[in-house]
Structures are given as C-alpha cells and as structure tokens.
Amino acid sequence: MSILVFGHKNPDTDSICSAIAMAELQTKLGKDIKAVRLGNLNKETEYILNYFNIELPELIEKVKDEQEVILVDHNEKGQSVDNRDNSKILLIVDHHKIDLSTADPINLRFETVGCTSTIIAKLFKENNLVPSKEIAGLMLSAIISDTLLFKSPTCTDEDIKQAKYLAEIAEIDYEKYGMDMLIAGTSVDDKTAEEIYNMDMKPFSFGDQTATVAQVNTVNINDILKRKNELIKVMQEKIKNDKLSFALLMITDIVNKGTELLVVGDKTLANKTFGLDMSKDTVYLEGVVSRKKQIVPPLTNAAN
Amino acid sequence: MSILVFGHKNPDTDSICSAIAMAELQTKLGKDIKAVRLGNLNKETEYILNYFNIELPELIEKVKDEQEVILVDHNEKGQSVDNRDNSKILLIVDHHKIDLSTADPINLRFETVGCTSTIIAKLFKENNLVPSKEIAGLMLSAIISDTLLFKSPTCTDEDIKQAKYLAEIAEIDYEKYGMDMLIAGTSVDDKTAEEIYNMDMKPFSFGDQTATVAQVNTVNINDILKRKNELIKVMQEKIKNDKLSFALLMITDIVNKGTELLVVGDKTLANKTFGLDMSKDTVYLEGVVSRKKQIVPPLTNAAN
Ligand SMILES: [Mn+2]
Ligand SMILES: [Mn+2]
Numbered sequence: 052m053s054i055l056v057f058g059h060k061n062p063d064t065d066s067i068c069s070a071i072a073m074a075e076l077q078t079k080l081g082k083d084i085k086a087v088r089l090g091n092l093n094k095e096t097e098y099i100l101n102y103f104n105i106e107l108p109e110l111i112e113k114v115k116d117e118q119e120v121i122l123v124d125h126n127e128k129g130q131s132v133d134n135r136d137n138s139k140i141l142l143i144v145d146h147h148k149i150d151l152s153t154a155d156p157i158n159l160r161f162e163t164v165g166c167t168s169t170i171i172a173k174l175f176k177e178n179n180l181v182p183s184k185e186i187a188g189l190m191l192s193a194i195i196s197d198t199l200l201f202k203s204p205t206c207t208d209e210d211i212k213q214a215k216y217l218a219e220i221a222e223i224d225y226e227k228y229g230m231d232m233l234i235a236g237t238s239v240d241d242k243t244a245e246e247i248y249n250m251d252m253k254p255f256s257f258g259d260q261t262a263t264v265a266q267v268n269t270v271n272i273n274d275i276l277k278r279k280n281e282l283i284k285v286m287q288e289k290i291k292n293d294k295l296s297f298a299l300l301m302i303t304d305i306v307n308k309g310t311e312l313l314v315v316g317d318k319t320l321a322n323k324t325f326g327l328d329m330s331k332d333t334v335y336l337e338g339v340v341s342r343k344k345q346i347v348p349p350l351t352n353a354a355n
Numbered sequence: 356m357s358i359l360v361f362g363h364k365n366p367d368t369d370s371i372c373s374a375i376a377m378a379e380l381q382t383k384l385g386k387d388i389k390a391v392r393l394g395n396l397n398k399e400t401e402y403i404l405n406y407f408n409i410e411l412p413e414l415i416e417k418v419k420d421e422q423e424v425i426l427v428d429h430n431e432k433g434q435s436v437d438n439r440d441n442s443k444i445l446l447i448v449d450h451h452k453i454d455l456s457t458a459d460p461i462n463l464r465f466e467t468v469g470c471t472s473t474i475i476a477k478l479f480k481e482n483n484l485v486p487s488k489e490i491a492g493l494m495l496s497a498i499i500s501d502t503l504l505f506k507s508p509t510c511t512d513e514d515i516k517q518a519k520y521l522a523e524i525a526e527i528d529y530e531k532y533g534m535d536m537l538i539a540g541t542s543v544d545d546k547t548a549e550e551i552y553n554m555d556m557k558p559f560s561f562g563d564q565t566a567t568v569a570q571v572n573t574v575n576i577n578d579i580l581k582r583k584n585e586l587i588k589v590m591q592e593k594i595k596n597d598k599l600s601f602a603l604l605m606i607t608d609i610v611n612k613g614t615e616l617l618v619v620g621d622k623t624l625a626n627k628t629f630g631l632d633m634s635k636d637t638v639y640l641e642g643v644v645s646r647k648k649q650i651v652p653p654l655t656n657a658a659n
Contacts, residue, residue: 149463150456154655156647157453159465177481343460351458 054084054141055111055118057132058167059125062088063251064096064196064236068189069123069167071108073144075186076175077121084121087111089132093250095236099192102232103185114138124167126151129254144170147343165203165210168193172213187220195229196236199268199305205341233305237269244281248289248300255347257320258354260296263289266342268305275302276311276333283332286315297321303340310339312346324353358388358445359415359422361436362471363429366392367555368400368500368540372493373427373471375409377448379490380479381425388425391415393436397554399540403496406536407489418442428471430455433558448474451647469509472497476517491524499533500540503572503609509645537609541573548585552593552604559651561624562658564600567593570646572609579606580615580637587636590619601625607644614643616650628657 056073058066067088074086086108092100100107113133114120122143125131127150132138142158143151146167162170168190175182182190194214198206201214218225239247252265269275275282286298297316304310313333314321321327327334339345360377362370371392378390390412396404404411417437418424426447429435431454436442446462447455450471466474472494479486486494498518502510505518522529543551556569573579579586590602601620608614617637618625625631631638643649 146460148457148460149453152454153452154659155452155652156450156467157465158467159453159463161461161463163460163462348459355458 052115052118054082054121055087055114056084056121056123057087057089057108057111058123059130059253060089060132061249061252062090062096063093063124064099065167065193066124067092067096067108068099068193069144069171071105072168072171072182072186072190072193073121073123075182076171076178076180079180080178085109093236094238095196095232098232098235099189102228103188103192105185105189123171126161144174146170148347162209164207165205166194166197168197169207169210169213172217173209182217182220184221187217188223191217191221191223191225192232195225195232199308199340200226200229200233202305202308203341203344204338205344233268234270237267237305239267239269239275244278244285247275247278248282248285248298253342254293255350257296257350260317260320260354261293262295262297262299262316262350263293264299264301264342264346266301266303268303270304270306272302272304272309272311279313279332282313283315286313290316299346301339301342301346305340308338308340310336310346312336312339320350320353324349356419356422358386358425359391359418360388360425360427361391361393361412361415362427363434363557364393365553365556366394366400367397367428368403369471369497370428371396371400371412372403372497372500373448373475375412376472376475376486376490376494376497377425377427379486380475380482380484383484384482389413397540398542399500399536402536402539403493406532407492407496409489409493427475430465448478450474452651466513468511469507469514470498470501472501473511473514473517476521477513486521486524488525491521492527495521495525495527495529496536499529499536503612503644504530504533504537506609506612507645507648509648537572538574541571541609543571543573543579548582548589551579551582552586552589552602557646558597559654561600561654564621564624564658565597566599566601566603566620566654567597568603568605568646568650570605570607572607574608574610576606576608576613576615583617583636586617587619590617594620603650605643605646605650609644612642612644614640614650616640616643624654624657628653 056070058070070086074084077084088108116137118138120138121141126143126145144160146164194210248265252263254263289298300313302311311333325334360374362374374390378388381388392412420441422442424442425445430447430449448464450468498514502514552569556567558567593602604617606615615637629638
C-alpha cells in the first residue's frame with residue numbers, strides 16, 4: 052500500500068503543490084508514495100496545474116486503518132483527513148500553529164516561513180536532490196500564492212531565497228508569471244456565494260467559541276462586496292449547521308494590500324479584536340492580508 | 356536578554372548535553388544564548404561534564420514573561436520550565452511523542468531517532484558548521500546514554516552514524532568510553548531511595564489515569580531490589596502527594612538488557628499491559644530497556 056501525502060481540507064495552492072512536491076521528493080528517496088487531495092481545486096491551483104501540465108491528484112475523504120500518511124501544510128485534526136487517528140503519521144511538514152497530541156514519537160518539520168513548499172525545497176537540498184522543472188514550478192507557485200508574491204507579512208527571506216532558486220530551475224520569470232497566476236485565482240463571477248465562502252475556509256477555536264475564517268483574494272473588493280447579502284445568508288446557514296459562534300470572511304485586495312472583514316453571528320470578539328462597529332457587518336483593515344498572522348493570533352489572544 | 360535553552364526537568368544526559376550543544380550551534384549562528392538546566396545532574400552527566408571539563412549550566416526553575424526560549428529533548432508542558440506559557444518558544448528539537456498547542460506558528464524539529472543530540476549533530480551539518488571537540492564529546496555521550504551504547508530498540512542507523520562522526524571529531528574510542536560512562540552512572544550507593552526514584556522520573560497521563568514512570572540503570576538488578584521496601588514507601592508518598600493512580604520504577608540491567616518493573620498503587624493497568632501478577636510488586640520484562648518505546652506506548656494503548 053502506497054504512502055499517501057496530502058494537504059488540508061479545502062485545499063489551497065500550497066496544500067496541493069506541496070503534496071505533489073513531497074511525493075516527488077519521497078519517490079526520489081525510494082519510497083512508494085502518492086499525492087492525493089481532500090477537496091476541490093480553486094481557480095488559481097487549476098491555472099497552475101494546467102500551466103505545468105501536471106495531473107490532478109486523486110480526491111479522497113478518509114483513509115483506511117493503519118494507512119501510512121504524510122501531512123503537509125496542516126496539522127490540526129479538524130483540517131485533516133477523516134479517520135486520521137487510526138492512520139500512521141510518518142511525517143508532518145507545516146508552517147502553521149500546532150495543535151497535536153500523539154501516542155508515539157513522530158517526525159515533524161515546522162518552520163515559521165511563509166509557505167510549506169519553502170521547507171520542502173530545503174528538504175530537497177538537504178538530501179542532495181534537485182526537483183524536476185515542473186515540480187520546481189509548482190513549489191514556486193505555492194510560495195507566490197501563500198506570500199502574495201512576497202508582499203504578505205508572513206513572507207520571510209527564506210521564502211524569497213527558495214522561490215528565486217526554484218524559478219531558476221523552472222526557468223520562469225516569477226514576477227510576470229506570479230501576477231498572472233494570482234489574477235487567474237481571483238475570478239469569482241462563475242461562483243455561487245457558497246462556493247466563494249468555501250473556497251479557502253478553515254475552522255478554528257478561539258477560547259470556548261468556534262468559528263470559521265474564510266478568505267477570498269481579489270483585485271477589486273467591491274466585486275465581492277456587491278454580493279454581501281448572498282454571502283451573509285451562506286454564513287448564517289454555516290453558523291446554524293455547524294453550531295458556530297461566528298463566521299468571518301476576509302475579502303483581501305492583493306494589489307492595495309488590505310482586507311474588508313465581513314463578520315456574521317456573534318460580533319463581540321470581532322469588536323474587541325478589530326474594533327468592528329457593532330451596528331455594521333464589515334470593517335476595513337489596512338495592511339491586513341494574512342489570516343494566519345494578522346487575523347487568527349489577535350482573535351486567539353483576545354479570547355484568552 | 357539572552358535566549359535560554361534547556362532540556363526537561365529531572366534532566367538526563369541528553370537534556371543537559373543537547374542544551375549545551377544547541378547553545379554552541381546558535382552562538383556560531385550569531386545568537387546570544389545561554390544553556391541552563393531545570394534540575395540536578397545525575398552521576399552519569401556529572402562524569403561526562405567532568406571528563407570534557409565543561410562548566411555546569413546554571414539551574415533555573417521558571418522564566419520571565421516574554422523570555423525567548425529553545426527547548427530540547429522535551430515538549431510537554433509538565434516536563435518543562437515553570438511559566439512556559441508566557442515565554443516565547445523559538446524552537447523545539449525533540450525525539451519524543453508530542454503534546455503541544457500554540458497560538459502562533461512555531462519552529463519544530465522532531466525526528467524518530469534515539470537521541471536529541473543526533474538531530475543537533477545534523478543541524479550543525481545543515482548549517483555547514485562543525486562542533487568543537489568538547490561539544491562533539493558531549494553529543495556523543497548523549498547518544499551513548501539514550502541508546503545504551505546502541506543497544507536500545509530506540510537506536511537508529513542515524514544515531515550510530517552521527518555518533519561515529521562525533522567520536523572522530525572528539526577523538527574518542529566510543530566503545531571503551533561509553534561503557535565507563537554508563538557504569539559511572541549506575542552507582543546509587545550514596546543515594547536515598549527518594550533520590551533514586553527522582554533521578555530520571557517523568558509524569559505521564561494514560562487515559563484518565565496519571566502516573567510517574569522512573570528509570571534507574573544498573574549492572575546488577577539486585578543492588579536496587581534489595582532496597583525495594585524503601586522505594587515502595589517513596590512511591591506511595593509520591594502517589595499520595597501528586598494524586599496519582601500509580602507509580603512505576605524501571606530497574607534496567609544495561610548489560611543483560613532487561614527490566615524489573617516495580618509497580619506501586621493501582622496495579623490494574625500494569626496487569627493488563629505487562630501481565631503483572633496482582634499479588635506481586637514486580638514483573639521482569641526480558642529485552643525491555645526503553646521507557647519511551649517499550650513502556651509508555653503499551654500503557655497508552657492499553658488505557659485507550
Ligand atoms: Mn501554506
Ligand atoms: Mn533524549
């Protein structure tokens with residue numbers, strides 16, 4: 052039985068590309084491994100796999116007991132494959148906060164960099180291996196996606212260094228390719244409000260409140276805001292079905308660097324954390340582009 | 356304020372030597388850092404620091420708010436410094452099971468090898484650095500200690516590879532030095548029963564039961580067993596004071612590779628896990644030398 056490698060549910064570009072890159076790395080190391088995914092691709096990732104002519108990884112929902120797995124770009128149980136508790140985790144490579152408890156020793160490689168693919172690029176080097184041209188292109192794409200072309204505050208010198216190294220292998224002008232790729236990811240005209248909300252949505256716990264935080268990138272915030280009423284309805288449904296305290300949507304302008312934060316449900320924590328006017332649905336957060344660094348930690352701190 | 360680096364409470368050789376080695380690594384990387392310890396040295400570690408003429412790290416009990424720390428050889432809160440929740444963890448290097456939850460992304464390097472110093476030796480190489488002769492000797496000592504001179508089932512090819520590399524730098528005959536060092540660590544004639552129990556003792560949770568598991572290495576199990584009644588009294592006190600379900604002492608013969616397991620308190624789980632005769636205090640476990648690999652996981656599994 053092959054080892055399976057996958058990123059989080061509701062996969063973003065990093066989760067898909069890092070899984071495929073990890074599969075190439077482990078294959079070069081002599082392992083029998085297959086990259087899979089836990090959800091549908093977003094437009095950006097579709098553009099990337101198409102650009103590099105890479106086959107779509109198989110969709111899975113759960114794993115068999117004792118299945119050997121490698122996790123990339125996530126570690127929390129709620130974001131992972133069903134039945135993970137009965138699988139055998141060989142390795143986790145991630146760049147998020149951790150919430151993990153195991154019965155046995157485990158291999159972990161967590162770095163506070165902007166993208167999981169940055170760490171995987173380092174793993175290739177540490178093993179004296181070089182990724183293929185296409186896989187280098189995928190890892191470069193993941194770094195561009197997670198760091199918004201190096202403009203996110205999560206971006207580190209290490210991300211830029213590895214991205215430039217990967218761009219050389221892939222023979223790509225990363226500035227031009229990166230902007231094309233990001234813009235390809237922002238088109239939502241053919242999407243329902245529900246699809247927009249679920250595109251890049253993650254569940255979190257803040258103190259004793261549970262919530263979802265979704266993010267949609269755009270080059271024009273009003274393109275999304277004009278569908279506010281539809282979106283609020285979807286988020287209210289989500290709160291009801293999943294028994295959440297509240298639901299957030301980050302509408303992030305990737306050119307001007309800022310986020311219109313849409314808050315549905317109990318607004319108390321968003322008020323305390325971001326100064327949301329309680330009579331309104333949204334608050335504009337200048338310079339905020341990162342869920343992981345600028346939205347989740349302040350909410351966690353305010354809740355404790 | 357210097358970064359502080361330390362191993363677990365009740366430090367064993369790996370916790371002391373890995374902290375000192377990590378301090379040298381980070382110093383070479385330009386960081387202001389100091390190795391400290393969370394408890395008294397055991398005889399083996401005393402022998403080692405004396406052999407390599409290395410200064411005793413300062414003893415600390417808690418850290419100030421916002422103190423930057425690096426943890427080696429442990430990750431669980433109960434085994435770490437007081438006030439850790441208010442410190443800033445920069446990095447954890449460990450080879451144990453994990454139980455950790457953070458508010459922010461974190462740097463983690465966990466490998467399923469026999470010793471933390473094995474991982475630190477790899478970190479030196481990855482950064483194109485070579486440890487000094489003395490620090491190589493300390494890391495070699497930690498590997499010998501944690502793997503019982505490569506005889507423990509926790510020992511991996513990677514441990515042996517790094518130990519041989521370190522022995523070359525340290526210019527040491529590791530077979531001879533290793534046996535001298537291990538035997539130096541087994542003398543308990545000048546110790547009270549309480550000191551014996553606390554020398555290498557760690558707290559654990561198994562399902563809803565809490566317990567302590569201590570280990571003492573010896574070249575003659577009867578040397579320790581002749582003090583059974585004293586030891587039982589100490590363990591009963593421990594159970595009462597810390598409200599434990601039970602307390603274990605592994606009396607491990609490092610030459611013949613086996614453990615006499617002394618069980619005090621509620622014997623149900625030890626009976627279920629190791630076939631302890633309920634009318635007796637001890638059971639001999641042939642081939643068992645590792646708490647981490649051969650005692651804790653079976654107890655965890657039996658409890659769930
Ligand atoms: Mn990522
Ligand atoms: Mn250790």
